[in-house]
């Protein structure tokens with residue numbers, strides 16, 4: 001009798017724990033390499049174009065440069081910055097990569113740094129994931145060295161604030 005009661009309680013506790021934890025894990029996903037952690041990559045899609053955002057932490061002891069990205073489902077991915085010109089926000093390709101100093105955290109977000117996806121050749125729906133490889137370099141030993149690409153999955157999320165683009 002006692003064992004049964006404990007088992008039943010355990011099942012209820014497990015169920016409640018699963019219900020509480022699952023939504024957190026499903027929306028907050030992380031990807032880690034030896035040199036960086038990518039937190040919650042998500043994207044918006046406008047027709048066949050899109051914009052991608054995430055938080056990145058440089059966990060290496062060298063400055064890192066995010067150089068760009070590739071995906072088999074996208075024709076071209078560019079790294080963009082947003083600048084204010086006469087009170088108008090303009091997007092421009094970020095030349096030379098995005099610098100992330102050793103230990104630093106940078107957030108790619110709407111109206112700031114972001115990845116721009118041009119020519120998405122597959123239909124994606126809300127909540128689906130797009131596989132993307134992020135390309136990095138480091139300044140180790142004063143030479144720019146290629147690092148292994150970091151494989152991440154961007155979650156399609158159309159609910160967040162609109163990303164203005166004028167390409």
Ligand SMILES: [Cu+2]
Pocket residue numbers: 051080091092114115116165
């Ligand atoms: Cu852009």
